[in-house]
Amino acid sequence: MNDRVRGFPAFPPQRAGARFASSWWGRAWIKAMEDTSLDHNLLRKGRAHARTGTLGPITVSPGRLAATAGELSTVVHVEQLSDAEWDRFLDQVAAKAGHIAALLDGDMPHELVEAAEEAAIALLPAVGDLEPSCDCPDWGHPCQHAAALCYQASWLLDDDPFVLLLLRGRDSQDLLGELQARHPATAEPAPGTPVDEAYAHGVPPLPAPPSGLPEHTPLLVEPAPGVPPDALRVLAADAALRARDLLSGAQPAALTEFQDQIRLTATHHLADGPDVRAWRYGGAPGLDVQQRAWNPPKQDLARARTAWAAENLPEVTATRNQWTVGGLQLRYGRDGLWYPFVDRSGEWWPAAPPERDPVTAMSEAQNAAPSV
Known part of the structure; x- marks a missing residue:
């Protein structure tokens, strides 16, 4: 080959x-x-x-x-x-x-x-x-x-x-x-069985599972004043997830106290709300779009308007990085992505993961509107 x-x-x-x-x-x-x-x-x-x-x-x-x-x-x-x-x-x-x-x-x-x-x-x-x-x-x-x-x-x-x-x-x-x-x-060959010889033996059956072991080993925390065991178990699991994200670069290393509270809530489904949805869909950049408006570069908005006009979509009401059409809204993030939102009883809720193209993001918002 x-x-x-x-x-x-x-x-x-x-x-x-x-x-x-x-x-x-x-x-x-x-x-x-x-x-x-x-x-x-x-x-x-x-x-x-x-x-x-x-x-x-x-x-x-x-x-x-x-x-x-x-x-x-x-x-x-x-x-x-x-x-x-x-x-x-x-x-x-x-x-x-x-x-x-x-x-x-x-x-x-x-x-x-x-x-x-x-x-x-x-x-x-x-x-x-x-x-x-x-x-x-x-x-x-x-x-x-x-x-x-x-x-x-x-x-x-x-x-x-x-x-x-x-x-x-x-x-x-x-x-x-x-x-x-x-x-x-x-470059020295490692000791062991050659690959062709190992494959010639076929796949052996799995050994029987050991007896006397529980299906999983939970974190055992003794109750103590001011130390809820359930909360500690969640924190221990969260620490492992956070370590994985830091190693993989999935999330920034430094989070504010507020960002970390939202991340913890979203990761373990402890509650729901616009901030929590924002983190689930977009992490720290998504939460930033949910929390703050900003003034994007003019050339970014010009490109987006060209794509929008090509689809003959309804005219938007534009305010800084936010485009609103009826009960739907797009917000342009500092990461160059468009975040779809829907109006839920007078409050804007994130509706779907972000998209680089505003037309696609609006389509995601329309699809999500009935279920958000």
Whole structure:
């Protein structure tokens, strides 16, 4: 198998409103493409193509992402790293054993990308790093077909960060071989049974479960004045969840007392309310949108209005970062996402997770309105 050319089957049609890029590096990929575009109507069409399964199989090779859209051929070119840049990048990976383990586990650590940037290596694409081309007559940059290819590529990147490294010029075998060359000891075969011999034995039956053990081991807390055992059990479970989020970068390391109270309430379903819903849908950025209005950059709002006008949607009442249409409202966050809200007895409640496109966010608000 040629690891320098990887093929992926066509994505089947997705549900309406299916999200792109759940990983932070996948979102960075989409941002690089969207920030280059001057036509949000084409981006909207690209999202529709990506979700409806219009594209054929995707081929990934160094510097090139390609697919077909009917009889059209669509390609997105990505600048490859030079040999000198790869040497510096591999030095950063080899400097910490956890980096290569994270990549193999399907993760792209923030600190690895930051270390690469310190070594003057732009691992993640920025504005202008993606160069689309297509057989269609569309003059957009990207056109709707190239945009669809980029959106679908974000799903590939979510599953395997080595796809990004291949686009930058090196396949997984190249990388692992060069890392082993930097640490010859790691190239020695580990003692044990060869893989082909182990698989020849088949799958043995699972051992019987041990007897005399409870189904789970709860945290045992002795009652004491002012120390409710149930509350301590919740706090212990929450500490474990918080540690996981900190390690994964899912939430900021520093939270205010108020933010942490809302996070704790939302995580363990201790109560409900607009602030709690805001955290569940958007974390700290979602809570910030719920709590405070702000004045977004004019160019961000201009792009959003272009997308809105292309759909012939009703005129909005705009106040700072808030757009209101009847009993529905969109709020633009500092993270570049639109948060949908619905009017619930005179109070605005977050209705769904945020979207980069205000048209999609409004659709989510309309779908959620009857149940919120």
